[in-house]
Amino acid sequence: MNSERVAGDLRRLDVGAVSLNEPLARHTSFRIGGPASVYVQPGTKEDLVRTLDWVEGQSLPYFVLGQGTNVLVSDQGIDAVVISTSRALRYVEARGQTLVAGAGVLLTKLAHKAQQASLGGMEFAVSIPGTLGGALVMNAGAHGSEMRDVVWEMVIWQPKAGLRALAPEEAEFSYRRSAFMTHAWIAVEATMHLDPKDPPAILESMRHHMAYRKKTQPVGDPNAGSIFKNPEGDYAGRLIEALGAKGWYVGDAEVSAAHANFIVNRGHATAHDVLSLMRRLRSAVFARYAVQLRPEVRWIGPGEGGFEATWENLWCEAGEGLQGPCG
Ligand SMILES: Cc1cc2nc3c(=O)[nH]c(=O)nc-3n(C[C@H](O)[C@H](O)[C@H](O)COP(=O)(O)OP(=O)(O)OC[C@H]3O[C@@H](n4cnc5c(N)ncnc54)[C@H](O)[C@@H]3O)c2cc1C
Structure with a gap:
């Protein structure tokens, strides 16, 4: 993608703030992720629609980001137009x-x-x-x-x-x-x-929910919520905790002491660290319980299926002692 030209065209369309090579770590709750070639924050609903119509008409790769609380973005970033909803749709x-x-x-x-x-x-x-x-x-x-x-x-x-x-x-x-x-x-x-x-x-029930969360989940360290979905009839956190995996780490990515289904960024974790830790957890859970954990977090990065590669590709490419079928 010719990012300079795309950014220039989007600026001429006057759809909102446009930046080049925007580090996505700034826009994800994990504080992880390389740059987006072009990052747009449309100002209004109409601007958003015009942006989408335009990128689609130009056959450009694009990706819509909300608050970035459920994504793991590749360290290489993505060669695409990333469109943020955070300004346009706040009514x-x-x-x-x-x-x-x-x-x-x-x-x-x-x-x-x-x-x-x-x-x-x-x-x-x-x-x-x-x-x-x-x-x-x-x-x-x-x-x-x-x-x-x-x-x-x-x-x-x-x-x-x-x-x-x-x-x-x-x-x-x-x-x-x-x-x-x-x-x-x-x-x-x-x-x-x-x-x-x-x-x-x-209000009472909202307070109760907030208090429960404070007690049971990591607050402070950047994370992306539950890493794996709960398997049928069980909890991913229970299985990971039963392995004794709280505290396991790769680089600065660590299984939270507060909740085993959360991986926290202790400072400078990379997407690669998080992926390696996820693979390790997944292999260990499969080896002990014959249960395949499926990620809840969405992977955004280069891979076979374009920048939104499937997790299946990632597991299979890694092949790090994973038992059982890929996926
Ligand atoms: C501390 C913490 C606690 C959490 N607790 C929970 C919980 O209890 N329950 C729960 O379900 N989740 C939880 N999450 C995960 C997350 O907050 C939710 O999944 C949330 O709904 C994601 O919203 P987002 O705007 O951050 O989406 P993003 O992370 O920005 O995006 C997630 C996916 O949605 C797509 N997307 C975003 N906006 C749009 C749009 N307008 N149109 C089309 N596609 C779009 C993105 O492309 C991406 O594929 C938690 C996360 C954290 C960090």
Whole structure:
């Protein structure tokens, strides 16, 4: 990609702030990741749509980033246009029993907005640190609830079609999965349908969730939340802890002492360190329990499948004593 030319064209389109070779470590909760060739922060919803239409029309590789709390970005960075939703889509409004919000709104903000509007159902989201867009892609959840329980309707951007409504059934939400992962859809807006509830009761349950999180998860060290999904009927954290793996490390990447399914960056961890540690954990869990752990964190980097390589490629390429089939 000719990044200088692309950045120049985007600046002429006047869609928002554009930078070259932007270190993605600045935009991920892991504080890990090499540079994006071109990084754009559209200023409004219209700017976002114009940016997407343009990069798609030019057949450029692109990638939308929310708050960067569920990604591991390659140390080499990515030769693509990275489009951030953090400026363009930060609106939220209560309408009757619903909240209508842009995909760049933080889940914490949504939970508080619902509480102010005497609407219950969003409390689970108060302690999840990403954006609404990332939460739709991941079907994010906590404390027994997830996004699919509250989403009523979405607006997405789709290549060639532009903006269109998307019904929850089409999104095929399941445990930390959605059809966003297999379609080139960009979440732009969502409407959440909630239930009337007493604000003090909502506040009480949000406080409870926050306190629980502080007690059970690492606070302070950069991380990306749960590294692996829970296998059917069990917990990834339980299996890793039972191995005695808390404290295992590669470089500055370390299995958290507070929660075994979290890897923390002790200062200068690289994506390579995190990947090596993940492979080690995965092999050890497979060797002891014959369970294949699947990553929850999304890998963004070069690989066979383009810059969003599948984890399967990474495991197979590494071949570091992994038993069982790749994947
Ligand atoms: C301390 C900590 C605790 C966490 N706890 C939880 C938890 O309890 N439950 C839980 O489910 N998750 C948890 N997470 C993970 C994470 O916060 C969620 O998955 C969150 O929803 C991701 O949102 P994001 O904006 O950061 O997405 P990003 O990390 O920016 O992106 C994640 C994926 O979504 C895509 N994406 C982002 N925005 C859009 C968009 N608008 N349209 C299309 N694709 C988009 C990206 O391309 C990427 O593939 C935690 C993370 C941390 C760091």
